[in-house]
Amino acid sequence: MSNVARQEDPASVERIEHDEFDPVGTLALIAFYFAVLVLLWLFTYFVEFLGNVPTPVVVA
Amino acid sequence: MRIHQYERVWLLASMVLIVGFIATITYGAVGLGITMVDDRGATIAPDEINEDERFGDPRVEQVGDDEYEVYAVAMTFAFQPDPIEIPADSEVTFYVTSRDVIHSFYVVGTNTNTMVIPGEISVVTVEFDEPGEYGLICTEYCGAAHHEMEGQLAVLEDEEFDLTELEVEAPDEVEPDGEIEITATVTNGQLEAIEETVTVELGDETLEESVTVEGDESESVTLTVDAADLGEGDHDWTASAGDLTESGTVSVVEGSEDDTEGGDDA
Numbered sequence: 230m231s232n233v234a235r236q237e238d239p240a241s242v243e244r245i246e247h248d249e250f251d252p253v254g255t256l257a258l259i260a261f262y263f264a265v266l267v268l269l270w271l272f273t274y275f276v277e278f279l280g281n282v283p284t285p286v287v288v289a
Numbered sequence: 290m291r292i293h294q295y296e297r298v299w300l301l302a303s304m305v306l307i308v309g310f311i312a313t314i315t316y317g318a319v320g321l322g323i324t325m326v327d328d329r330g331a332t333i334a335p336d337e338i339n340e341d342e343r344f345g346d347p348r349v350e351q352v353g354d355d356e357y358e359v360y361a362v363a364m365t366f367a368f369q370p371d372p373i374e375i376p377a378d379s380e381v382t383f384y385v386t387s388r389d390v391i392h393s394f395y396v397v398g399t400n401t402n403t404m405v406i407p408g409e410i411s412v413v414t415v416e417f418d419e420p421g422e423y424g425l426i427c428t429e430y431c432g433a434a435h436h437e438m439e440g441q442l443a444v445l446e447d448e449e450f451d452l453t454e455l456e457v458e459a460p461d462e463v464e465p466d467g468e469i470e471i472t473a474t475v476t477n478g479q480l481e482a483i484e485e486t487v488t489v490e491l492g493d494e495t496l497e498e499s500v501t502v503e504g505d506e507s508e509s510v511t512l513t514v515d516a517a518d519l520g521e522g523d524h525d526w527t528a529s530a531g532d533l534t535e536s537g538t539v540s541v542v543e544g545s546e547d548d549t550e551g552g553d554d555a
């Protein structure tokens with residue numbers, strides 16, 4: 230139950246500033262998810278939805 | 290509050306995504322004029338459908354240049370009319386209502402899709418650019434034979450599409466000394482006048498006449514033949530207008546009792 234870090238040798242614990250934390254891998258993964266999301270949306274709306282013509286329209 | 294730089298990027302990106310979603314849908318609605326089916330159609334009592342001017346006779350009607358209206362009825366387990374024939378490249382508004390339970394009107398493979406609720410009239414306006422055959426199905430579970438509820442929607446080339454009907458009035462039986470009158474009536478359901486060649490044939494007699502039928506009007510052509518010229522027995526007749534054909538048989542018999550369906554005024 231105790232904190233793992235506390236059990237470690239204090240010498241091996243590195244303290245860094247808030248902004249020094251730099252999880253590039255996580256950022257890359259999120260960027261990839263984001264790109265997938267955008268592509269899925271474009272596909273769903275512009276290909277799957279708009280491609281199934283005709284679509285009901287408002288008549289002037 | 291200290292927010293990590295990456296988290297700022299992520300928050301901003303999510304905002305952009307939301308704005309992007311709204312922007313695409315706004316583009317669809319404003320730029321392309323896409324609409325959802327709403328309650329702009331009036332209401333109608335399901336048990337008064339048969340008396341209704343539109344739904345009493347489910348049909349396709351021309352209401353303007355390249356503008357058509359379809360009055361369709363869904364019921365367990367069919368659509369009326371079936372098949373529905375409409376022209377391509379025209380603005381077609383479907384008015385659909387139900388006689389009984391909730392159905393739907395889904396033109397398979399398109400976004401032309403609406404629920405059909407008893408009491409409500411669903412209104413959907415679409416334009417098919419290409420001719421083709423479409424299936425029509427019900428996507429709301431409506432009963433034991435729901436899976437069999439289907440119809441046909443035929444989108445025809447503009448030149449092939451017409452709302453022309455041919456109706457023939459002919460007697461079944463005529464006395465040998467009587468006259469046989471066969472009347473072919475061509476009805477033009479469209480707004481523009483049409484030219485049709487009407488042909489009525491009975492025995493050796495042929496009547497061919499070109500008629501001009503004004504929009505929303507009908508014209509009749511009558512062939513009169515003396516029964517004595519044909520002699521006793523059965524005689525086949527044919528009437529045609531354009532690609533429409535009707536045929537039947539008239540019997541010349543002594544002492545026929547029923548001189549039905551006109552032609553008995555000789």
Ligand SMILES: [Cu+2]
Binds near residue numbers: 366392393428438
């Ligand atoms: Cu149904």
